Every structure is written in C-alpha cells, then in structure tokens.
Amino acid sequence: MYNISTLKNTLNQCTGCGICAVICPNKCIDLQLNSESFLIPFVNEHECTHCGLCVKVCYRVFDINNSTEGKGLENCKVYSAIHRDESELKSVSSGGVASELSKYCYKQNYNVIGAIMNPEDDYAKHIVANCEEDLEKMKSSKYVQSYIIDAFSKIDSNKKTLIIGLPCQIYGIRKYIYQVGIEKNFILVDLFCRGTTPINLFLKYKEYLKSEYGLGEFVKLNFRSKRIGWHKFSVVIQDKDGKEYSKTVYDDIFFSFYLKNTCFKESCYECEFRHNRVFADIRLGDFWGTKYYSHDEGVSLVSIYSEKGLEIWQKISKEFIFEENDPCELKKSQRFNKFPIPDYRKDLLRALVSQASLKDIYNRFEINEMSFYKEKDR
Ligand SMILES: Cc1cc2nc3c(=O)[nH]c(=O)nc-3n(C[C@H](O)[C@H](O)[C@H](O)COP(=O)(O)OP(=O)(O)OC[C@H]3O[C@@H](n4cnc5c(N)ncnc54)[C@H](O)[C@@H]3O)c2cc1C
Known part of the structure; x- marks a missing residue:
C-alpha cells in the first residue's frame, strides 16, 4: 500500500495536477517548481497527519493492469x-x-x-x-x-x-x-x-523572441492562430508597440522542441x-x-x-x-503510442535551467529541421 513516503519515491511519475494539494485537509501540500522547472507537490511533513487522502487521488497509485476504473x-x-x-x-x-x-x-x-x-x-x-x-x-x-x-x-x-x-x-x-x-x-x-513542457522552455522562448526579433513586452499570445490555416497553424505574438511575430508550427522554435517530444x-x-x-x-x-x-x-x-x-x-x-x-x-x-524518452532529455532539461540561450540549446541538441515532420504524420 502506498503512503506519503512511497509517493516521494515515485515523483518522476507525478503529473503535477495538484489535486493532492486541493484535497489535503491540513493544507500541508503546495505545488512548486522543481529543479527542472516542472510543477510538483512539496509536502510539509511536520503538518502531515498521514490521513492518506492525497494518495487516494494520485495518478502514481493508478495501476492500469489491475484497475477497471475509467x-x-x-x-x-x-x-x-x-x-x-x-x-x-x-x-x-x-x-x-x-x-x-x-x-x-x-x-x-x-x-x-x-x-x-x-x-x-x-x-x-x-x-x-x-x-x-x-x-x-x-x-x-x-x-x-x-x-x-x-x-x-x-x-x-x-x-x-x-x-x-x-x-x-x-x-x-x-x-x-x-x-x-x-x-x-x-x-x-x-x-x-x-x-x-517545463516552464523554462517557455521562459527561454520569450527571451529568444526578445533578442532575435526585438519584441518587447507581450500583449497578445496565440499558440494556435488559423491565419494560414488549421493544419499549418501559427504562433502569433504581439508586443506593446504593435510589433508582431508570426511563424507556422513548422518554423517556430518552441514547437520544434514540443513536437519532437524533447x-x-x-x-x-x-x-x-x-x-x-x-x-x-x-x-x-x-x-x-x-x-x-x-x-x-x-x-x-x-x-x-x-x-x-x-x-x-x-x-x-x-x-x-x-x-x-x-x-x-x-x-x-491521434498518436496513441508511448513516446520513447530521448537519451539527451536530462541534459536538455539541465541546459534549459542554465544561462544558455534557447538558440544555443537548439543547436547543441540538434533540435533542428522540422521538415521531416509532415502534417499528415501528425
Ligand atoms: C498541452 C496541450 C496538448 C494538446 N495535444 C493535443 C493532441 O495531441 N491532439 C489533439 O487532437 N489535441 C490536442 N490538444 C487539444 C486541442 O489543441 C484543442 O484544445 C481541443 O481540440 C479543443 O479545441 P476547441 O476548438 O474545442 O476549443 P478551444 O476554445 O480552442 O479550447 C481551449 C480549451 O482548452 C483548455 N486549455 C487550453 N490550454 C490548456 C492547458 N495548458 N491546460 C489545460 N487546459 C487547457 C481551455 O481551458 C479551453 O477550454 C492539446 C491541447 C493542449 C493544451
């Protein structure tokens, strides 16, 4: 049977949904960013009364092979x-x-x-x-x-x-x-x-757009604009001076990281x-x-x-x-398969919390060339 300590050992399977924090009667769980900039729960164990409610709502105890739920x-x-x-x-x-x-x-x-x-x-x-x-x-x-x-x-x-x-x-x-x-x-x-994806990917993406495209403070952000079409959707961002960034999903650096499951x-x-x-x-x-x-x-x-x-x-x-x-x-x-975890994922996550720019990370991990990835493959 899982308890709060065994949950700690399965943190890599945490989805960060945060419902453990919502259900906790003592409010001793809080979602915070971990070292890879994903939201995960942190438990104040001094306040925890081991009631087990957090375990009851947690995905980490969901055993697909022995469950008839859902x-x-x-x-x-x-x-x-x-x-x-x-x-x-x-x-x-x-x-x-x-x-x-x-x-x-x-x-x-x-x-x-x-x-x-x-x-x-x-x-x-x-x-x-x-x-x-x-x-x-x-x-x-x-x-x-x-x-x-x-x-x-x-x-x-x-x-x-x-x-x-x-x-x-x-x-x-x-x-x-x-x-x-x-x-x-x-x-x-x-x-x-x-x-x-980790929050730092988006943070570095913002810095990249500011340095490479001269964008200032964002006032509009749309990851899924249909201005060119739905299949080839676009990221459209506007800054406070009316400057606009617009790239299709196949040309945008954020989506290169995203669609390659990096x-x-x-x-x-x-x-x-x-x-x-x-x-x-x-x-x-x-x-x-x-x-x-x-x-x-x-x-x-x-x-x-x-x-x-x-x-x-x-x-x-x-x-x-x-x-x-x-x-x-x-x-x-849809894609229903499990995705293989890239060998470089841990190094990439470390790079995303370092001082390196997104462009350098993109080059270093060869996240280039979306051209192999055609719309029909999606
Ligand atoms: C991270 C992510 C991955 C996705 N992956 C796929 C995929 O692989 N295949 C696929 O067919 N569809 C995927 N979708 C869903 C798809 O993009 C549309 O959101 C969905 O089809 C609903 O669109 P709509 O036109 O009905 O309405 P819209 O008005 O566009 O719906 C947006 C809805 O999504 C919710 N939403 C938006 N962003 C988030 C977020 N970050 N977390 C939780 N809820 C959010 C909003 O609350 C809103 O209700 C994904 C969506 C997200 C957010």
Whole structure:
C-alpha cells in the first residue's frame, strides 16, 4: 500500500495536477517548481497527519493492469464537429466545441473552469469564469502546464460545474469529486494531449523572441492562430508597440522542441490517459488524419464517454456541422503510442535551467529541421 513516503519515491511519475494539494485537509501540500522547472507537490511533513487522502487521488497509485476504473479509449461515441459561426471558428484551436460548451454552461449559471494565459506570464492557470471576457481568454490551446489549484479551491461545490483540462488533471479531479461525494454536480471534459513542457522552455522562448526579433513586452499570445490555416497553424505574438511575430508550427522554435517530444514531463511519455483510459465525460481534440484533411478551417474530434456527456453535447450540437464516426477513427486521427524518452532529455532539461540561450540549446541538441515532420504524420 502506498503512503506519503512511497509517493516521494515515485515523483518522476507525478503529473503535477495538484489535486493532492486541493484535497489535503491540513493544507500541508503546495505545488512548486522543481529543479527542472516542472510543477510538483512539496509536502510539509511536520503538518502531515498521514490521513492518506492525497494518495487516494494520485495518478502514481493508478495501476492500469489491475484497475477497471475509467472508460476504455474506444468505448465511446465519436463525432466530428465544425462550428457554424465563421468568426467563432477562427478564434478557437479546432472546431470550437470547448468554447461552445463553456458558453452554454456559463449561461446556465454553472461554475466554468478553464485555462487562460496572460501574455506577460510564463505559465497558464485555470480560473473560474466571472464574465464573458474570461470565456474568451479560455479559448485556444496553451502549450504549457496550467496551475489549477487556486481555481479549484474557489468553486462552490454545491453548484453545477464544468471543468476543461488535460487528462491528468481531470483524472485527479474525478478522484477528488468521487472521494468527497460531489460527482453529480460535475461535467468533466479533457483534451487529447501530447504532453507538457517545463516552464523554462517557455521562459527561454520569450527571451529568444526578445533578442532575435526585438519584441518587447507581450500583449497578445496565440499558440494556435488559423491565419494560414488549421493544419499549418501559427504562433502569433504581439508586443506593446504593435510589433508582431508570426511563424507556422513548422518554423517556430518552441514547437520544434514540443513536437519532437524533447523535454516533456516524464509521466507524459508513458501517459496511460493518452492511449488507454479516459476519466472525462467528453474528450476533445483535433480531428487530424486523412478523413477531414481537406478541411482547413478546423474540425473538432468529440468523443463521448457518459450519458452526462451525451446530454450536454446534444444541447450544443445544433451550433455545429457534425457527423457521427466509427470509434476506430480515433486511432487514425491521434498518436496513441508511448513516446520513447530521448537519451539527451536530462541534459536538455539541465541546459534549459542554465544561462544558455534557447538558440544555443537548439543547436547543441540538434533540435533542428522540422521538415521531416509532415502534417499528415501528425
Ligand atoms: C498541452 C496541450 C496538448 C494538446 N495535444 C493535443 C493532441 O495531441 N491532439 C489533439 O487532437 N489535441 C490536442 N490538444 C487539444 C486541442 O489543441 C484543442 O484544445 C481541443 O481540440 C479543443 O479545441 P476547441 O476548438 O474545442 O476549443 P478551444 O476554445 O480552442 O479550447 C481551449 C480549451 O482548452 C483548455 N486549455 C487550453 N490550454 C490548456 C492547458 N495548458 N491546460 C489545460 N487546459 C487547457 C481551455 O481551458 C479551453 O477550454 C492539446 C491541447 C493542449 C493544451
């Protein structure tokens, strides 16, 4: 049986979801950056009463081979969805289902929790939406880890709540709401996820854009602009003087590190949620692959795992051009394999916390040439 000390020995498998900190009755767990600049829990052992609640919500005790929890990845209904409103479609990463769900739930007076990233910040954070502007900020994928504790600690658990997050966060939240008996009020939505990178990668990327492109303080940041198209999406950043940086995913240095899986959190490489088990009511992603290849405006992949998920999808589906697909289409559209950990990962993580510039690190570890990586391979 795991306890707090055995958890310490499995820290490399920590996803950094932070739900251990949320559930801790003594508030003796806090998420902090570790030496590789990933968020992980730190425990004040003097205050710990060994109640074991943190263990009950932790991914590190999840044993896929001996667990029947969650749903099998293909045990779902699968839809493709394209938002009917053109300007809405332009403003989102895929087909716009996450943002339509958020809008619908907000109007129904739910707590709506999603990730935002202020352009001047180095990380994303989840917030509880207070106004429609907050819903706008939640749009679009932020390819950095999001800090969820503050938002989750603020919600009124007697109120209906929609939470959209990464699969590891949603796993922890599912465990938490089950543990404290408030599951019926929650709709949980997660995203197909490739992995998350250390905060220092983004920090060095900002320094790189400032020195190489002369950008000043960022006032706009979009990792998933569709100005050239959805398949070849662009990173678009504007500074306070109106100077703009815009590069496609294949030409941008941040995405070279990201798409080559160079420095994910260790737990991301063998993530059981990517290829195996789902704890959300709905999982959303991009309908990559050949079936919708001719669409370049953005197509959502909507996979539904519960009655609750189906019910809410039916409420919003009229806003979309959609069609039902066979669940086997999931495997054609996503990468479900475990990713090998590059031999150089530890050295790269060390370099990212050193004084070296991103360009030097890029050259030293030969993170170059995205040309081998074609859109159809994604
Ligand atoms: C780190 C990351 C990796 C991804 N990897 C894949 C992948 O491999 N394959 C794939 O098909 N799709 C992936 N996605 C999901 C995809 O990019 C879209 O987010 C998804 O299809 C929803 O888009 P949308 O058009 O419905 O709505 P949008 O409005 O674009 O949805 C954005 C939603 O994502 C949430 N969100 C954004 N950033 C984060 C974050 N850092 N942490 C937690 N939640 C966040 C927001 O709360 C919001 O609800 C990934 C997303 C992220 C954030």
